[in-house]
Amino acid sequence: xxxxxxxxxxxxxxxxxxxxxxxxxxxxxxxxxxxxxxxxxxxxxxxxxxxxxxxxxxxxxxxxxxxxxxxxxxxxxxxxxxxxxxxxxxxxxxxxxxxxxxxxxxxxxxxxxxxxxxxxxxxxxxxxxxxxxxxxxxxxxxxxxxxxxxxxxxxxxxxxxxxxxxxxxxxxxxxxxxxxxxxxxxxxxxxxxxxxxxxxxxxxxxxxxxxxxxxxxxxxxxxxxxxxxxxxxxxxxxxxxxxxxxxxxxxxxxxxxxxxxxxxxxx
Numbered sequence: 001x002x003x004x005x006x007x008x009x010x011x012x013x014x015x016x017x018x019x020x021x022x023x024x025x026x027x028x029x030x031x032x033x034x035x036x037x038x039x040x041x042x043x044x045x046x047x048x049x050x051x052x053x054x055x056x057x058x059x060x061x062x063x064x065x066x067x068x069x070x071x072x073x074x075x076x077x078x079x080x081x082x083x084x085x086x087x088x089x090x091x092x093x094x095x096x097x098x099x100x101x102x103x104x105x106x107x108x109x110x111x112x113x114x115x116x117x118x119x120x121x122x123x124x125x126x127x128x129x130x131x132x133x134x135x136x137x138x139x140x141x142x143x144x145x146x147x148x149x150x151x152x153x154x155x156x157x158x159x160x161x162x163x164x165x166x167x168x169x170x171x172x173x174x175x176x177x178x179x180x181x182x183x184x185x186x187x188x189x190x191x192x193x194x195x196x197x198x199x200x201x202x203x204x205x206x207x208x209x210x211x212x213x214x215x216x217x218x219x220x221x222x223x224x225x226x227x228x229x230x231x232x233x234x235x236x237x238x239x240x241x242x243x244x245x246x247x248x249x250x251x252x253x254x255x256x257x258x259x260x261x262x263x264x265x266x267x
Contacts, residue, residue, distance in 0.1 A: 018124055019107060026131035027103035030140040034095070037141070044143045048090040051077050055084040060237050071245055075184035076145035078236045094143025101151040102140030106130040108154035115161040145185055152182035156192060163217060164199055172217040176224030183225075184232055187249050196221065 040048070046067075053066045054077065063077075064070055076097075083093035106127035113123035130136060139146040159175035162168070175196075183189040200214055233239045 019110060019127065022106050022110075022124070022127050022131050023103055026106050026136070027099065029131065030099050030102060030137055033137050034099075034141040040091070041142055041144070044094065047077065047080070047143050047145075048094050051080045051084060051093065052090045054078075054081045055090075060241070064241060070241070071249065072145070073184050073186060074236055074238045074242070075181065075232065076148045079148070080143065091143065095141065098140050098143060098147040102136055102147040105136055105147075105150060105154060108151070108158055111158045112154065112161060115158065115165055149182060149186045149189075152178055152185055153189070153192075156182055156189075160196065160199060163221075164203065167213070167217075169217050169220045173220040173224040176221035176226075177228045179221070179225045180228035180232060183229065187246070190250075 050063050050067060050070075050072075054060060054063050057063075060074065080090070080093045080097055083097060084090060088096065109130040110123045110127040113126040114120070117123065136147075136150070139150070156175055156178045159171050159178060163171035163175060179189065179192065182192075200218060204211060204214055233242050
Protein backbone atom coordinates (compact mmCIF):
# COMPACT_ATOMS: atom_id res chain seq x y z
CA UNK A 1 0.00 0.00 0.00
CA UNK A 2 2.82 2.38 0.91
CA UNK A 3 4.59 1.63 -2.37
CA UNK A 4 1.39 2.37 -4.31
CA UNK A 5 1.03 5.73 -2.55
CA UNK A 6 4.63 6.64 -3.37
CA UNK A 7 4.06 5.69 -7.02
CA UNK A 8 0.95 7.90 -7.21
CA UNK A 9 2.85 10.83 -5.65
CA UNK A 10 5.68 10.42 -8.15
CA UNK A 11 3.20 10.35 -11.05
CA UNK A 12 1.52 13.54 -9.81
CA UNK A 13 4.87 15.30 -9.43
CA UNK A 14 5.96 14.23 -12.91
CA UNK A 15 2.67 15.57 -14.27
CA UNK A 16 2.71 18.90 -12.43
CA UNK A 17 6.31 19.89 -13.15
CA UNK A 18 6.05 20.24 -16.97
CA UNK A 19 2.68 21.99 -16.71
CA UNK A 20 3.98 24.48 -14.15
CA UNK A 21 7.06 25.09 -16.29
CA UNK A 22 4.96 25.69 -19.43
CA UNK A 23 2.58 28.01 -17.58
CA UNK A 24 5.45 30.06 -16.14
CA UNK A 25 7.17 30.11 -19.52
CA UNK A 26 4.02 31.45 -21.20
CA UNK A 27 3.78 34.22 -18.59
CA UNK A 28 7.47 35.13 -18.90
CA UNK A 29 7.22 35.14 -22.69
CA UNK A 30 4.31 37.58 -22.51
CA UNK A 31 6.18 39.80 -20.04
CA UNK A 32 9.23 39.80 -22.31
CA UNK A 33 7.12 40.83 -25.30
CA UNK A 34 5.49 43.54 -23.19
CA UNK A 35 8.96 44.81 -22.31
CA UNK A 36 9.89 44.92 -26.00
CA UNK A 37 6.62 46.58 -27.04
CA UNK A 38 5.02 48.43 -24.10
CA UNK A 39 2.58 50.40 -26.25
CA UNK A 40 -1.20 50.16 -25.82
CA UNK A 41 -3.63 50.11 -28.74
CA UNK A 42 -6.40 52.63 -29.28
CA UNK A 43 -9.05 50.13 -28.15
CA UNK A 44 -6.95 49.31 -25.10
CA UNK A 45 -6.82 52.98 -24.14
CA UNK A 46 -10.61 53.16 -24.44
CA UNK A 47 -10.96 50.19 -22.09
CA UNK A 48 -8.65 51.80 -19.53
CA UNK A 49 -10.57 55.05 -19.75
CA UNK A 50 -13.90 53.29 -19.18
CA UNK A 51 -12.75 51.23 -16.19
CA UNK A 52 -11.28 54.36 -14.59
CA UNK A 53 -14.63 56.13 -14.94
CA UNK A 54 -16.44 53.06 -13.54
CA UNK A 55 -14.00 52.88 -10.63
CA UNK A 56 -14.11 56.58 -9.77
CA UNK A 57 -17.88 57.01 -10.13
CA UNK A 58 -18.78 53.59 -8.75
CA UNK A 59 -21.65 53.14 -11.20
CA UNK A 60 -22.11 51.70 -14.66
CA UNK A 61 -24.42 54.61 -15.48
CA UNK A 62 -21.40 56.90 -15.30
CA UNK A 63 -19.77 54.80 -18.03
CA UNK A 64 -22.86 55.22 -20.21
CA UNK A 65 -22.79 58.98 -19.68
CA UNK A 66 -19.10 59.09 -20.53
CA UNK A 67 -19.55 56.99 -23.68
CA UNK A 68 -23.25 56.97 -24.74
CA UNK A 69 -22.64 54.55 -27.63
CA UNK A 70 -21.33 51.88 -25.25
CA UNK A 71 -21.87 48.44 -26.81
CA UNK A 72 -19.14 46.20 -25.32
CA UNK A 73 -20.20 43.22 -23.13
CA UNK A 74 -19.36 44.46 -19.63
CA UNK A 75 -17.71 41.53 -17.81
CA UNK A 76 -14.05 42.20 -18.85
CA UNK A 77 -14.40 45.85 -17.83
CA UNK A 78 -15.95 44.82 -14.53
CA UNK A 79 -13.12 42.39 -13.75
CA UNK A 80 -10.55 45.09 -14.49
CA UNK A 81 -12.53 47.52 -12.36
CA UNK A 82 -12.46 45.05 -9.45
CA UNK A 83 -8.66 44.94 -9.70
CA UNK A 84 -8.63 48.73 -9.61
CA UNK A 85 -10.76 48.59 -6.45
CA UNK A 86 -7.93 46.53 -4.93
CA UNK A 87 -5.52 49.42 -5.47
CA UNK A 88 -4.07 48.78 -8.94
CA UNK A 89 -3.73 51.43 -11.60
CA UNK A 90 -5.93 51.13 -14.72
CA UNK A 91 -2.99 49.94 -16.82
CA UNK A 92 -1.86 47.38 -14.22
CA UNK A 93 -5.42 46.08 -13.82
CA UNK A 94 -6.03 45.73 -17.55
CA UNK A 95 -2.67 44.21 -18.40
CA UNK A 96 -2.53 42.06 -15.28
CA UNK A 97 -5.89 40.41 -15.96
CA UNK A 98 -4.98 39.57 -19.55
CA UNK A 99 -1.46 38.40 -18.72
CA UNK A 100 -2.62 35.99 -16.02
CA UNK A 101 -5.58 34.54 -17.91
CA UNK A 102 -3.54 34.15 -21.11
CA UNK A 103 -0.81 32.38 -19.11
CA UNK A 104 -3.35 29.72 -18.08
CA UNK A 105 -4.43 29.01 -21.65
CA UNK A 106 -1.73 26.31 -22.14
CA UNK A 107 -3.01 24.54 -19.02
CA UNK A 108 -6.56 24.57 -20.39
CA UNK A 109 -5.37 23.30 -23.77
CA UNK A 110 -3.57 20.48 -21.96
CA UNK A 111 -6.85 19.46 -20.33
CA UNK A 112 -8.74 19.62 -23.64
CA UNK A 113 -6.09 17.54 -25.42
CA UNK A 114 -6.11 14.95 -22.63
CA UNK A 115 -9.89 14.60 -22.92
CA UNK A 116 -9.65 14.17 -26.69
CA UNK A 117 -6.46 12.12 -27.11
CA UNK A 118 -5.80 10.64 -23.65
CA UNK A 119 -2.09 10.94 -24.42
CA UNK A 120 0.06 12.98 -22.05
CA UNK A 121 2.82 13.63 -24.59
CA UNK A 122 0.40 15.01 -27.15
CA UNK A 123 -1.30 17.13 -24.48
CA UNK A 124 2.04 18.59 -23.33
CA UNK A 125 2.99 19.41 -26.92
CA UNK A 126 -0.37 21.12 -27.41
CA UNK A 127 0.16 23.14 -24.23
CA UNK A 128 3.63 24.21 -25.34
CA UNK A 129 2.37 25.22 -28.79
CA UNK A 130 -0.27 27.38 -27.14
CA UNK A 131 2.38 28.96 -24.90
CA UNK A 132 4.47 30.06 -27.89
CA UNK A 133 1.50 30.93 -30.12
CA UNK A 134 2.10 34.48 -31.44
CA UNK A 135 -1.59 35.38 -31.28
CA UNK A 136 -1.83 34.35 -27.63
CA UNK A 137 1.22 36.43 -26.80
CA UNK A 138 -0.05 39.46 -28.73
CA UNK A 139 -3.47 39.35 -27.06
CA UNK A 140 -2.00 38.86 -23.60
CA UNK A 141 -0.22 42.23 -23.61
CA UNK A 142 -3.30 44.29 -24.50
CA UNK A 143 -5.85 45.46 -21.88
CA UNK A 144 -8.79 44.24 -23.97
CA UNK A 145 -11.29 41.36 -23.81
CA UNK A 146 -9.80 38.85 -26.25
CA UNK A 147 -7.59 36.96 -23.79
CA UNK A 148 -10.47 36.88 -21.29
CA UNK A 149 -12.76 35.46 -23.97
CA UNK A 150 -10.26 32.78 -25.00
CA UNK A 151 -9.84 31.78 -21.36
CA UNK A 152 -13.57 31.29 -20.83
CA UNK A 153 -14.01 29.60 -24.22
CA UNK A 154 -11.23 27.15 -23.38
CA UNK A 155 -12.86 26.30 -20.06
CA UNK A 156 -16.23 25.91 -21.78
CA UNK A 157 -14.82 23.43 -24.30
CA UNK A 158 -13.01 21.54 -21.53
CA UNK A 159 -16.11 21.16 -19.33
CA UNK A 160 -18.27 20.15 -22.30
CA UNK A 161 -15.76 17.46 -23.25
CA UNK A 162 -15.68 16.25 -19.64
CA UNK A 163 -19.47 16.13 -19.63
CA UNK A 164 -19.53 14.10 -22.86
CA UNK A 165 -16.81 11.64 -21.89
CA UNK A 166 -17.57 11.20 -18.19
CA UNK A 167 -21.34 11.69 -18.23
CA UNK A 168 -21.44 13.68 -14.98
CA UNK A 169 -24.08 16.39 -14.66
CA UNK A 170 -21.83 18.76 -12.69
CA UNK A 171 -19.45 19.12 -15.64
CA UNK A 172 -22.40 20.29 -17.74
CA UNK A 173 -23.36 22.65 -14.93
CA UNK A 174 -19.85 24.12 -14.80
CA UNK A 175 -20.00 24.46 -18.58
CA UNK A 176 -23.21 26.48 -18.20
CA UNK A 177 -21.57 28.85 -15.70
CA UNK A 178 -18.58 29.38 -17.97
CA UNK A 179 -20.93 29.89 -20.94
CA UNK A 180 -22.54 32.78 -19.06
CA UNK A 181 -19.12 34.26 -18.27
CA UNK A 182 -18.08 33.99 -21.90
CA UNK A 183 -21.41 35.38 -23.13
CA UNK A 184 -20.85 38.47 -20.99
CA UNK A 185 -17.39 38.83 -22.55
CA UNK A 186 -18.13 38.52 -26.28
CA UNK A 187 -21.33 38.23 -28.30
CA UNK A 188 -19.81 35.44 -30.41
CA UNK A 189 -20.30 32.98 -27.54
CA UNK A 190 -23.80 32.33 -28.88
CA UNK A 191 -22.14 30.32 -31.66
CA UNK A 192 -21.51 27.57 -29.09
CA UNK A 193 -25.23 26.85 -28.74
CA UNK A 194 -25.49 24.78 -31.96
CA UNK A 195 -22.40 22.84 -30.88
CA UNK A 196 -23.91 22.05 -27.49
CA UNK A 197 -27.18 20.93 -29.09
CA UNK A 198 -25.24 18.83 -31.63
CA UNK A 199 -23.33 17.16 -28.78
CA UNK A 200 -26.58 16.15 -27.08
CA UNK A 201 -28.05 14.83 -30.33
CA UNK A 202 -24.88 12.87 -31.09
CA UNK A 203 -24.93 11.24 -27.66
CA UNK A 204 -28.56 10.31 -28.13
CA UNK A 205 -27.95 8.97 -31.65
CA UNK A 206 -25.05 6.79 -30.53
CA UNK A 207 -27.05 5.56 -27.55
CA UNK A 208 -24.20 6.55 -25.26
CA UNK A 209 -26.60 8.08 -22.80
CA UNK A 210 -30.25 7.54 -22.01
CA UNK A 211 -32.65 10.33 -22.86
CA UNK A 212 -33.53 10.93 -19.19
CA UNK A 213 -29.88 11.48 -18.37
CA UNK A 214 -29.51 13.78 -21.36
CA UNK A 215 -32.47 15.82 -20.17
CA UNK A 216 -30.87 16.09 -16.73
CA UNK A 217 -27.57 17.25 -18.27
CA UNK A 218 -29.41 19.68 -20.55
CA UNK A 219 -31.28 21.11 -17.58
CA UNK A 220 -28.01 21.41 -15.64
CA UNK A 221 -26.25 23.42 -18.35
CA UNK A 222 -29.31 25.58 -19.08
CA UNK A 223 -30.23 26.42 -15.49
CA UNK A 224 -26.65 27.09 -14.43
CA UNK A 225 -26.04 29.33 -17.47
CA UNK A 226 -29.22 31.32 -16.88
CA UNK A 227 -28.65 31.62 -13.12
CA UNK A 228 -25.03 32.73 -13.55
CA UNK A 229 -26.01 35.19 -16.29
CA UNK A 230 -28.75 36.86 -14.24
CA UNK A 231 -26.66 36.90 -11.07
CA UNK A 232 -23.70 38.52 -12.82
CA UNK A 233 -25.68 41.26 -14.54
CA UNK A 234 -27.30 42.24 -11.25
CA UNK A 235 -23.94 42.19 -9.44
CA UNK A 236 -22.47 44.47 -12.12
CA UNK A 237 -25.58 46.67 -12.14
CA UNK A 238 -25.96 46.55 -15.92
CA UNK A 239 -29.45 45.01 -16.19
CA UNK A 240 -31.08 48.20 -17.51
CA UNK A 241 -28.63 48.47 -20.38
CA UNK A 242 -27.58 44.90 -21.17
CA UNK A 243 -30.73 43.44 -22.74
CA UNK A 244 -31.19 46.41 -25.06
CA UNK A 245 -27.54 46.24 -26.07
CA UNK A 246 -27.65 42.52 -26.89
CA UNK A 247 -30.96 42.88 -28.72
CA UNK A 248 -29.59 45.71 -30.84
CA UNK A 249 -26.43 43.78 -31.69
CA UNK A 250 -28.19 40.60 -32.81
CA UNK A 251 -30.89 42.49 -34.71
CA UNK A 252 -28.15 44.33 -36.59
CA UNK A 253 -26.47 41.03 -37.48
CA UNK A 254 -29.82 39.56 -38.56
CA UNK A 255 -30.52 42.53 -40.85
CA UNK A 256 -27.03 42.23 -42.33
CA UNK A 257 -27.70 38.56 -43.05
CA UNK A 258 -31.03 39.38 -44.68
CA UNK A 259 -29.33 41.91 -46.97
CA UNK A 260 -26.77 39.30 -48.02
CA UNK A 261 -29.51 36.84 -49.04
CA UNK A 262 -31.47 39.59 -50.78
CA UNK A 263 -28.42 40.45 -52.92
CA UNK A 264 -27.93 36.78 -53.79
CA UNK A 265 -31.61 36.45 -54.67
CA UNK A 266 -31.45 39.53 -56.90
CA UNK A 267 -28.57 38.00 -58.87
